[in-house]
Amino acid sequence: xxxxxxxxxxxxxxxxxxxxxxxxxxxxxxxxxxxxxxxxxxxxxxxxxxxxxxxxxxxxxxxxxxxxxxxxxxxxxxxxxxxxxxxxxxxxxxxxxxxxxxxxxxxxxxxxxxxxxxxxxxxxxxxxxxxxxxxxxxxxxxxxxxxxxxxxxxxxxxxxxxxxxxxxxxxxxxxxxxxxxxxxxxxxxxxxxxxxxxxxxxxxxxxxxxxxxxxxxxxxxxxxxxxxxxxxxxxxxxxxxxxxxxxxxxxxxxxxxxxxxxxxxxxxxxxxxxxxxxxxxxxxxxxxxxxxxxxxxxxxxxx
Ligand SMILES: Cc1cc2nc3c(=O)[nH]c(=O)nc-3n(C[C@H](O)[C@H](O)[C@H](O)COP(=O)(O)OP(=O)(O)OC[C@H]3O[C@@H](n4cnc5c(N)ncnc54)[C@H](O)[C@@H]3O)c2cc1C
Numbered sequence: 001x002x003x004x005x006x007x008x009x010x011x012x013x014x015x016x017x018x019x020x021x022x023x024x025x026x027x028x029x030x031x032x033x034x035x036x037x038x039x040x041x042x043x044x045x046x047x048x049x050x051x052x053x054x055x056x057x058x059x060x061x062x063x064x065x066x067x068x069x070x071x072x073x074x075x076x077x078x079x080x081x082x083x084x085x086x087x088x089x090x091x092x093x094x095x096x097x098x099x100x101x102x103x104x105x106x107x108x109x110x111x112x113x114x115x116x117x118x119x120x121x122x123x124x125x126x127x128x129x130x131x132x133x134x135x136x137x138x139x140x141x142x143x144x145x146x147x148x149x150x151x152x153x154x155x156x157x158x159x160x161x162x163x164x165x166x167x168x169x170x171x172x173x174x175x176x177x178x179x180x181x182x183x184x185x186x187x188x189x190x191x192x193x194x195x196x197x198x199x200x201x202x203x204x205x206x207x208x209x210x211x212x213x214x215x216x217x218x219x220x221x222x223x224x225x226x227x228x229x230x231x232x233x234x235x236x237x238x239x240x241x242x243x244x245x246x247x248x249x250x251x252x253x254x255x256x257x258x259x260x261x262x263x264x265x266x267x268x269x270x271x272x273x274x275x276x277x278x279x280x281x282x283x284x285x286x287x288x289x290x291x292x293x294x295x296x297x298x299x300x301x302x303x
Contacts, residue, residue: 005058007038010081013054014040014047017088024073024301027065027084029129031222032271033073034301036063036082043088045188049161052186055081056159063300064186066134067106070224074271076302085133089188094119097196098152103133103187107140110192111206120197121150126209127217128225133187137180138296139173142209147190148173155189156180163188176229176296218256221264227278228261228293236293237261240281243288250277272303 011018018040024033042048055062061080065071089104094117101110107125110132114122124145128135135147136154151168158164172179180187228236240246240260248255249266251273256262263274282293 005037005054005060010038010040010051010054013050014042017041017043017047017051022082024068024077024082027082028068028071028073028224029222030068030072030224030265030269030274032265032269032274033071034075034077034271036078037080039082039084041084041086041088045089045157045163047088048083048085048157048186048188051081051083052157052159052161062159062184064133066103066131067129069129070134070138070140070297072224072271072274072297072299074275074299074301074303078301083186085131085186085188089133097194099192099194101132101190101192103131103136103189105132106130107132107135114194115199115202115206118196118199118202119194120202120205121145121194122192123202123205123209124149126206127213132190136171136187136190137178138176139178140176146173148178150192150194151190152193153191154180154187155191156185157188158186159184181298216259218258218262218264221256221266223256223262223264224297226261226296227263228281229296231291231293233289233291235261236285239285239289239291239293243281243284245281245284248277248280248284250274250280253277255281271301275299 021035022039025031040051063078063082065084086104089102092101092105107128111122111125124142139146139148153165153167230236237260245255246260247257252266252269253273256264
């Protein structure tokens, strides 16, 4: 059941920033997901604070997303207010070896600004389709480096609309995790620091990473990147592959034949298909290796 909140009031309060019954598949790289009661894409911190105030007054749950490249939204959609941190938070500035980036800046843009300023250490972000905010929360990265290696501070907003700065050491960064996961704080901005480096060397490193990705990851169909975290025993992709999971399918959701830790949407996959496939793969790997694979993707919404 959708919440009976006066969402039209919110539309009047934030013109052009509010969409009712918005299909979440339009906001997920998996192209899967039922409708959000309301989706707000705030034009900036002031609008965000108003949206949070509205949600607080009507006691509505709040879900935050960035580029939707690591989320699975269930088929019944999301009740309450979904807040998308995007273009309203896209300011970015390099100064010396530091870069201050809005949470809605795409990692590709962050990397480009770093390259133009001759600041290295951001190359790991090549090919990761998230925003700075989502990447901080997920501590996105590769086996070589992650956001925790470059972030010094983040500015967050709490649900009362108050802004404050948190140093990286208080963010509980770990492998694909941070203390911001599941917290009610919204990342607004991140202050990052790299190391001065020749632009040519940075570019060569980016090219190398992108070419490796093209060879080892599926790009033909929509996906959300790696579905499972790598357990200490080995990579999830290797374990799924060895257990015979490649090509396994439920409806239009399929374990990629290119990279076994990716589930691709062949066209009309539902969240239900993906979740059933996830269960089957977990069972397969558990029976073969006695390892329970944990989810990396964040699941939201109702069946
Ligand atoms: C093809 C492909 C390749 C990928 N490769 C990698 C990879 O190599 N390494 C890797 O780590 N990931 C990878 N990913 C996953 C994904 O891109 C990253 O996790 C990315 O950082 C998610 O950012 P996002 O903006 O899309 O966040 P979303 O997916 O929208 O959200 C992810 C989580 O962050 C929260 N969130 C988002 N923005 C904010 C905010 N501003 N404030 C508070 N909470 C917020 C959401 O609530 C959710 O819990 C890949 C995905 C794809 C599709």
